[in-house]
Amino acid sequence: MWLYEKKLQYPVKVSKCDPMMAKYLMEQYGGADGELSAALRYLNQRYSIPNEVIGLLTDIGTEEFSHLEMIATMIYKLTKDATPEQLKAAGLGEHYVMHDHALYYQNSAGDAFTATYLQAKGDPIADLYEDIAAEEKARATYQWLIDMTDDVDLQDGLKFLREREIVHSQRFREAVEILKVERDKQKFF
Amino acid sequence: MHKYSSYKTYTPYISKYDPCPPMKVKSYSTPINLYLGFQPMNLPQYQAREALQKGTLWPALYSPYEKVKMRKPLFSKPQTQPELQPEEEEMD
Numbered sequence: 142m143w144l145y146e147k148k149l150q151y152p153v154k155v156s157k158c159d160p161m162m163a164k165y166l167m168e169q170y171g172g173a174d175g176e177l178s179a180a181l182r183y184l185n186q187r188y189s190i191p192n193e194v195i196g197l198l199t200d201i202g203t204e205e206f207s208h209l210e211m212i213a214t215m216i217y218k219l220t221k222d223a224t225p226e227q228l229k230a231a232g233l234g235e236h237y238v239m240h241d242h243a244l245y246y247q248n249s250a251g252d253a254f255t256a257t258y259l260q261a262k263g264d265p266i267a268d269l270y271e272d273i274a275a276e277e278k279a280r281a282t283y284q285w286l287i288d289m290t291d292d293v294d295l296q297d298g299l300k301f302l303r304e305r306e307i308v309h310s311q312r313f314r315e316a317v318e319i320l321k322v323e324r325d326k327q328k329f330f
Numbered sequence: 331m332h333k334y335s336s337y338k339t340y341t342p343y344i345s346k347y348d349p350c351p352p353m354k355v356k357s358y359s360t361p362i363n364l365y366l367g368f369q370p371m372n373l374p375q376y377q378a379r380e381a382l383q384k385g386t387l388w389p390a391l392y393s394p395y396e397k398v399k400m401r402k403p404l405f406s407k408p409q410t411q412p413e414l415q416p417e418e419e420e421m422d
Contacts, residue, residue, distance in 0.1 A: 151382065284359065288397045300395065304385030307393050311363035318368055 143203065150207040151301045155218040157292035160231035163219035164249055165289050169302075170212045171246030171254035174278040178258040180205035183272065189263045194316045201309050208302055213244055215295065269317050276310035334365050336393045361393035 169175045183202035187195045220228065220242055228237045235251060246254035260271045283303035287296050337359050344352040373388045381387045 151385075280359070280361065284395050284397075287395060296397075301383075301385040303395055304392065307361040307363055308386050308391055310361070311366060311369065311391060314363055314366075315368055 149211055149214060150204070151211060151298060153211050153214040153218070153298050154294040155215055155292065156294040157290070158219075158222075159290065159292065160220055160223045160227050160233060162290050162292070162295065163216045164232050164236075165286060166212055166216050166219070166249075167247055168249040168282055169279070169286070170209065170216060170244070170248075172248035172282070173258040174275060174282055175248070175254075175258075176205050176209035176212055176279075177246055177254060179275055179279065180209060181256075182259045182261070182275065185259065186261055186268050186272070189261070190265050190268065191320060193319050194265070194269070197312055197316055201312065204305065204309075208305065211298060211302065215298065216244055265320055266317065269313050269320070273310050273313045273317075276306045276313065280306035280310070334360070334362065336361060336395075359393075359395060362391055363393075366390070 171177055180202050183198045183205065187198045187202070190198065220233070223231070223233075223242075225234075225237050228234060236245070236247075239245070248254075260268070262268055262271070280303055283299050283306065287299050287303070290296060290299075337357050339355050339357045341354060342356055344354065369388075369391070373390050375381065375387050376384060376389060384392050386392050
């Protein structure tokens with residue numbers, strides 16, 4: 142089960158009216174390397190991985206949901222007051238027709254989220270390497286998102302999220318180190 | 331531990347016939363997780379507020395990205411090995 146804290150993991154501030162940035166941010170909302178993909182991927186892998194790593198997947202998977210919430214807040218702030226004309230100019234005309242101002246799990250190109258973004262091979266090393274790659278791809282996506290805006294307040298939130306990807310990658314790499322030792326070997330001191 | 335820079339640069343081939351003005355230097359991030367291995371015990375920590383702002387509790391894990399620095403061609407002579415002044419971090 143989960144406990145919910147009614148606040149964001151890191152404060153989200155958006156200072157520039159830029160609905161097109163909302164479209165780009167959707168890559169991290171419902172994209173292949175986005176926060177929803179990450180959260181579902183890690184939480185699902187917990188059931189078929191050695192005990193030592195289950196807690197790590199729970200912790201990181203949970204944190205990904207708090208990142209999803211930050212991205213949602215950014216997208217909401219950037220679109221909530223946009224007129225249909227502004228949304229159309231931002232490339233979100235189709236989004237408006239289908240969803241009005243609602244958020245939707247889709248990537249920056251408008252493709253709907255799909256479970257095929259998730260990977261679960263059941264092999265612990267394969268899955269952890271998948272997770273490391275996912276973190277690096279998310280880190281890169283945040284870099285390109287930072288490049289796409291000159292709003293320093295939005296950049297601040299994106300930089301926080303990028304740094305978290307680096308820490309997560311570090312932890313997954315440590316998990317591989319834990320699993321690759323000769324675990325059944327007798328220890329002599 | 332060895333020195334580490336949070337990004338690397340390289341100089342791609344530039345043709346005489348490229349249609350657009352060339353980007354002489356390309357760069358890519360090389361964050362700390364590539365080098366650290368197991369995180370050592372008892373590393374120095376940020377104060378809570380700074381840790382939140384940085385996104386990590388440990389200075390050793392902080393690996394920032396600055397778009398201006400990344401995108402600007404830093405070096406005039408593209409064929410020489412570029413030196414990496416910014417964000418050079420010593421780790422022990």
